[in-house]
Amino acid sequence: METFMNSVRQLGGISLYLTVVSGCTLFILIYGVRRLRSLQKRRVDFTRNMDVTEAIETDALDEDAEKITRSQATSGIKARFELIEKIYVPAILLVGLFLACIPFIPEIHATYISLVAGVLAVLVGIAGKPIVENMISGVAISISRPLRINDFVIIDDKYGTVENITLLYTVIKVWNWRRYVIPNHKLLQKEFINLSLQEEQEWAYVEFYVAPGEDIDLVKKLAKQAMQVKYLDSIEDPSFWVINMEKDAILCWVAGWAKDPAQAWALRSATRKNLSISFRENGISHQLSNLNIEKPPTPHNVHPS
Structure with missing residues (x-):
């Protein structure tokens, strides 16, 4: 900690340090929010204009049913990205606040800070591991898009279409209209075939x-x-x-x-x-x-x- 404080003083003092931390935090916050909203808009536009298809040919879907399917998919995308934004903004602010407070706690030894952080990490890891794993995987799926809503897929020998993707789980509408629900952290570990990734032919x-x-x-x-x-x-x-x-x-x-x-x-x-x-x-x-x-x-x- 003393080494760190000396480095801060060499850079021009605490005020300069706070300015740099605040500026970086603000930049990361604004860039991340704009990026999330841009991705959300592209996903929503794609979903509103997509052709609703089933895993097998059927006349069960009429025009109203297709509109409902598009509406549900659009609502799911909006809810997912809004939740990501609600998690992202306070997380970045907390990190920035923590970094800004470091110069004001020189009397606390770095060992104690590391110990407290380690204990909190272990407790959160044990209690919330499934939720955290699924949420992180949901964010990864939302950004990397290995599959999208309405894609034809084969997962665990089940053929169907992707009906919904949330932060915690993904819903596959199997060809016989049953729903196969997969936690997102397990989905990322699976090998599956996406029949719509490049073209659907x-x-x-x-x-x-x-x-x-x-x-x-x-x-x-x-x-x-x-x-x-x-x-x-x-x-x-x-x-x-x-x-x-x-x-x-x-x-x-x-x-x-x-x-x-x-x-x-x-x-x-x-x-x-x-x-x-x-x-x-x-x-x-x-x-x-x-x-x-x-x-x-x-x-x-x-x-x-």
């Missing part, structure tokens, strides 16, 4: 097996026709691949572009249905998983018993 594919004796050219034609549904994006025609040739089955893929993960879900479903119908009508033995497919006997190799 998805390369959707359906894999299936056919018997080795089937006509692959016919299979290719029928598979590509099966994917020609309303959910297919028109940027490119469906593609077909023979992925693997096993002893008792041939693994095939048919794939095409969808505009977003919800459309991709519907595209895969419609393609599977059309494949099943088309293959059955054309007598093609198939499975969506390899169950040792055997081509059914044709009349010329059926022998009477």
Whole structure:
């Protein structure tokens, strides 16, 4: 402490020190508040103009429901940033006040100050660790934006959309409309897939097996026709691949572009249905998983018993 006081006196005295501390505190306070409000405005503008989507195609949302969803998301963003600001402002002022008071407490040994600060830190850490962890993680998510409201995500093998982000937890609206609530500090430690981070277009594919004796050219034609549904994006025609040739089955893929993960879900479903119908009508033995497919006997190799 004595070394510190000597340094202060060398800089021109306590008045200069207080001026520097006050100026730095004021600058950090104003810059931080303006930055928070700018981020809040950008998030709110984005949310008000976003297209409300569900994890799967559904007609359950009408125009009023979409407005309510946007309103709830906007209110959540405002509440989150307002709470961050309410924490940020007094925290910066307290730090500035503490720094300003240091020259006036020379009689208190630095060891005692460190001891009291350490005890308070331990007590706060034990009592409020979950809340503090979640709040810090909530601030990190709000600023870094690894996910946003209405993003399509896959977390813990659950596919859905981000419905709300608070300072303490994040709500995922799963495809079956159940809510999956994750504390923010756990969310930051998880690996998850954000299907909307760069673009929402998805390369959707359906894999299936056919018997080795089937006509692959016919299979290719029928598979590509099966994917020609309303959910297919028109940027490119469906593609077909023979992925693997096993002893008792041939693994095939048919794939095409969808505009977003919800459309991709519907595209895969419609393609599977059309494949099943088309293959059955054309007598093609198939499975969506390899169950040792055997081509059914044709009349010329059926022998009477």
